Amino acid sequence: PSHHNTEYFLSLQQRIEIHKLRQGDNLILGFSIGGGIDQDPTQNPFSEDKTDKGIYVTRVTEGGPAEVAGLQIGDKIMQVNGWDMTMVTHDQARKRLTKRNEEVVRLLVTRQSLQKAVQQSMMS
Amino acid sequence: KIETLKVTVDFLKVPLGLKKPPLKEALAAVPGPGRSKALGLERHKPRRSDNMDNESQYSGYSYKSGHSRSSRKHRDRRDRHRSKSRDGSRGDKSVTIQAPGEPLLDNESTRGDERDDNWGETTTVVTGTSEHSISHDDITRITKDMEDSAHLDCSRHLGVVLGVALALLAFLTPLAFMLLPQLLWREELEPCGTPCEGLFISVAFKLLILLLGGWALFFRRPKAFFPRVFVFRALLMVLVFLLVVSYWLFYGVRILDSRDRNYQGVVQYAVSLVDALLFVHYLAVVLLELRQLQPQFTLKAVRSADGASRFYNVGHLSIQRAAVWILENYYHDFPVYNPALLNLPKSVLSKKMSGFKVYSLGEENSTNNSTGQSRAVIAAAARRRDNSHNEYYYEEAEHERRVRKRRARLVVAVEEAFTHIKRLQEEDQKNPREIMDPREAAQAIFASMARAMQKYLRTTKQQPYHTMESILQHLEFCITHDMTPKVGERYLTAGPTIQYHKERWLAKQWTLVSEEPVTNGLKDGVVFVLKRQDFSLVVSTKKIPFFKLSEEFVDPKSHKFIMRLQSETSV
Numbered sequence: 198p199s200h201h202n203t204e205y206f207l208s209l210q211q212r213i214e215i216h217k218l219r220q221g222d223n224l225i226l227g228f229s230i231g232g233g234i235d236q237d238p239t240q241n242p243f244s245e246d247k248t249d250k251g252i253y254v255t256r257v258t259e260g261g262p263a264e265v266a267g268l269q270i271g272d273k274i275m276q277v278n279g280w281d282m283t284m285v286t287h288d289q290a291r292k293r294l295t296k297r298n299e300e301v302v303r304l305l306v307t308r309q310s311l312q313k314a315v316q317q318s319m320m321s
Numbered sequence: 322k323i324e325t326l327k328v329t330v331d332f333l334k335v336p337l338g339l340k341k342p343p344l345k346e347a348l349a350a351v352p353g354p355g356r357s358k359a360l361g362l363e364r365h366k367p368r369r370s371d372n373m374d375n376e377s378q379y380s381g382y383s384y385k386s387g388h389s390r391s392s393r394k395h396r397d398r399r400d401r402h403r404s405k406s407r408d409g410s411r412g413d414k415s416v417t418i419q420a421p422g423e424p425l426l427d428n429e430s431t432r433g434d435e436r437d438d439n440w441g442e443t444t445t446v447v448t449g450t451s452e453h454s455i456s457h458d459d460i461t462r463i464t465k466d467m468e469d470s471a472h473l474d475c476s477r478h479l480g481v482v483l484g485v486a487l488a489l490l491a492f493l494t495p496l497a498f499m500l501l502p503q504l505l506w507r508e509e510l511e512p513c514g515t516p517c518e519g520l521f522i523s524v525a526f527k528l529l530i531l532l533l534g535g536w537a538l539f540f541r542r543p544k545a546f547f548p549r550v551f552v553f554r555a556l557l558m559v560l561v562f563l564l565v566v567s568y569w570l571f572y573g574v575r576i577l578d579s580r581d582r583n584y585q586g587v588v589q590y591a592v593s594l595v596d597a598l599l600f601v602h603y604l605a606v607v608l609l610e611l612r613q614l615q616p617q618f619t620l621k622a623v624r625s626a627d628g629a630s631r632f633y634n635v636g637h638l639s640i641q642r643a644a645v646w647i648l649e650n651y652y653h654d655f656p657v658y659n660p661a662l663l664n665l666p667k668s669v670l671s672k673k674m675s676g677f678k679v680y681s682l683g684e685e686n687s688t689n690n691s692t693g694q695s696r697a698v699i700a701a702a703a704r705r706r707d708n709s710h711n712e713y714y715y716e717e718a719e720h721e722r723r724v725r726k727r728r729a730r731l732v733v734a735v736e737e738a739f740t741h742i743k744r745l746q747e748e749d750q751k752n753p754r755e756i757m758d759p760r761e762a763a764q765a766i767f768a769s770m771a772r773a774m775q776k777y778l779r780t781t782k783q784q785p786y787h788t789m790e791s792i793l794q795h796l797e798f799c800i801t802h803d804m805t806p807k808v809g810e811r812y813l814t815a816g817p818t819i820q821y822h823k824e825r826w827l828a829k830q831w832t833l834v835s836e837e838p839v840t841n842g843l844k845d846g847v848v849f850v851l852k853r854q855d856f857s858l859v860v861s862t863k864k865i866p867f868f869k870l871s872e873e874f875v876d877p878k879s880h881k882f883i884m885r886l887q888s889e890t891s892v
Contacts, residue, residue: 225891225892226892228891228892229889229890229891229892230889230890230891230892231888231889231890236888255889256889256891258891287888287890291890291892294892295892
C-alpha cells in the first residue's frame, strides 16, 4: 500500500484479490455493495463525507471469498479489475463485479481505519 | 455623380437587351468607391413612389386607385366575379347563405304548432344541379339560373304551404272534435259537468303550450337553402299527418256515424289527440335539436387556395347540415381570402421555364417521343442548379422587413393621432365651434395617419378591403366608445371574412359537391367540398375516438414519501 500524507483524500488503498466461488450457476463473491451516483449518499453509514457517491461494502458474508481475501465492511471500492468504480451507478457496479467470464476480481479498496492509523502514526 | 451611375446602368441595358436590369446587378457592376452613391440611388426609388402616393391621396383612396398593374388585374377579376355572383344568387340551387334581414313568411302570431318556417329548405331539386360544381360557361349558367329560379321558388313555397296547412290541421282538429257534436246533435248529448270543464281547460293550455313550443322550435328564419329534403322534418310531417288522419278516421266512424251521446268521451278523445301532438313535438325536439349536440365527429375544413384549416366538433348531422355549420363558422374563423397574397413574385418563377429544347433525331414514333421528351426535360430541369429558392427567400425577408417597418410607422401614427382628441368633459369651457361629433373627430385625426395607413395596407396587399369610408366609420366607432389606439390592430392582420363589408366579401352562393347523397349522415371518412368561384373548402370527417376511461382510486392517506435509500446488492 502506498500512502501520501494529505488530509483531503482517502488515499490509502489496498489491493484485494477475490476468487469467486461457484454456487450452482452463479459465481459469487460473498459481500454486498451499496452506493452509486444514482443513489442517495446521505444514507451511507460508512462514508466520512456524506456527498461521497462511491461504492461501499455494506456486508461481508462469513467465510465467503471476500472475507477470506481480506475485504472488510465499510471499504470503499475504487477499482475493479482496472475499471473505475468511483463514478458509476449502482447497477453498473454490480455488473462489473459479476461478469460471468471472470473468476478472479482484483479490487482496489480504501478504508478509513487505514487512514486513521497512518495519521496517528504520523502524529506521534 | 449620380449621372455617371445612370450612364453605367444604361450601358448595361444595351448588350443584354433587358428591359430593366435589376438594381443589384447594376450595383455589382459599379466599382467599390461608387457604392455609397449607389445607396443614394436606391433610396431615391422609394421616395418616388411616396410622391405617387401623395397624388392619389384622399379622393382616390378607394380600391380603384392604385398604380400597380397586378392589383388592377386582381380588381378586374374580382369585379367580374361579383357580377357573376349577383346573377347567380337569383337561382338558389345550392346551399346559400341568406342574409338575416329577409324572413321567408310574414309575422303572423296565431299560427299553428307544427308550422315550420324552415320548410323553404325542402326543395326537391333535380339531381343534376346539386352535384355539379361550377359551370364554366357564363351564359348557360345565367340562363339556367333564370329558368330554375321560377321553378325553385314554387317548390320552396310549396313546402312551406304544405307545412303550414298540416300545422293548421293539427291545431284545429281537437277543437273540431269538441265542437262538432255540439253543433250537430246538441240536444241528444248528455250533460257533462266538472270533468268536461277540467278537460276543456287542459285542452286549452295544452294547445297553448303546443303553440309556444312550435313557435320556439320551428319559427325561425331560414339560414340556408338546402339542396335536398330534410329527412327528419319530412319524417315528422308524415308522422303528424298519419296521426291526424287516423284520429279523424276513428272519429268519423265511431262518433259521427253513431252519434255518440257521451260527450265526455268525445272530449277525452280530443284531449288524447292533443297529448299525442305534444309527444310528437317532444320527438321533434329530440330529433332536430338534441341529437346533434353531442360531438361525434371532428370536421377538418381546409381552404384550397391557401391551405388555411380549422377543426370543428359536430354531432350527428346530415352532410348538408354539416356543410351549413361549416359555412357559418367559416365566416368568423377563417382569415379573409386575399388572392393578392397567393402568388409567388414573378421574378422568382419566371426563370424556371426557360428550359431545354428537345430535338428528336430521326425517330418517327411521335407518341413515344412526347412522353420521353417531357420526361427528359423534367429530369434535366430538376438536375439543373436552380437558385429560385434563394431569390424567394431574399424577397420574403425583404418584404417582411418592409412590412415591419411600415407597421411600426402605422402604430406610431395611430397613437399620436389619438392623442389629438379627448372627450368633452362638463367643466371644459369651449365655444361651440370647437366641439365636434364623432364623425368630425374621426375626420380630423384621420388626416394625420392616413398616409401611414395607406402605405401599410398597400404593402400587405389589403388595400381593397378598406375603403376610406370604412376606415372613417371604424374610427368613428372607436372614438365613440373610447377605445384605445390599439384597435388599429384590425388593419394590421387580415381578419375573418365577416368583419368586412357585407356586399363585397360575403358570397351567397356556395355549391356542395359530395360523392354520397347529401342527406346521408356523417360517417368517418366522408369528404365533401364546398365550392365557390375563387376557391373551395374541402371538408373531411373523422370520428372522435372512443375513450376508455378507467378508474383508479387513490387514498389520500397513501401519499407517503421516504428518502431514497441506498439499495444494497449482494454479489
